[in-house]
Amino acid sequence: MKRYEVYRNIRKQAMIFGLSLPLFALLMIAVIASLLVIIFSFSFTVVISVFVLNAVLYICLLRFSANSQLFQVAPVFPKIISAKKSSLLDYEQD
Numbered sequence: 001m002k003r004y005e006v007y008r009n010i011r012k013q014a015m016i017f018g019l020s021l022p023l024f025a026l027l028m029i030a031v032i033a034s035l036l037v038i039i040f041s042f043s044f045t046v047v048i049s050v051f052v053l054n055a056v057l058y059i060c061l062l063r064f065s066a067n068s069q070l071f072q073v074a075p076v077f078p079k080i081i082s083a084k085k086s087s088l089l090d091y092e093q094d
Contacts, residue, residue, distance in 0.1 A: 023061045030057055 016024045034050040041047065 017058075018062055019065050023065055027054075027058060027061055030054060 014021055017027075019027060031054060034054055037050055038047050
């Protein structure tokens with residue numbers, strides 16, 4: 001009998017097919033666009049190339065979601081944590 005793991009990190013981030021929700025939405029937009037291309041194309045090479053491009057996009061998005069910390073621009077935590085109100089006024093004398 002096959003055993004399935006329970007996905008317990010749902011509060012951390014929801015995942016569909018190994019992708020986060022924004023990346024999954026991007027993949028679905030690409031799939032819908034490729035279906036439109038397939039419907040209106042009459043070439044077999046276009047149909048095959050669309051399937052290949054969707055597979056490559058899925059693999060790239062999986063790699064991107066696995067290594068997303070490499071592309072993080074802003075720091076996660078601030079350098080200084082203080083309860084003091086920040087103000088641009090300077091009360092010291094020169």
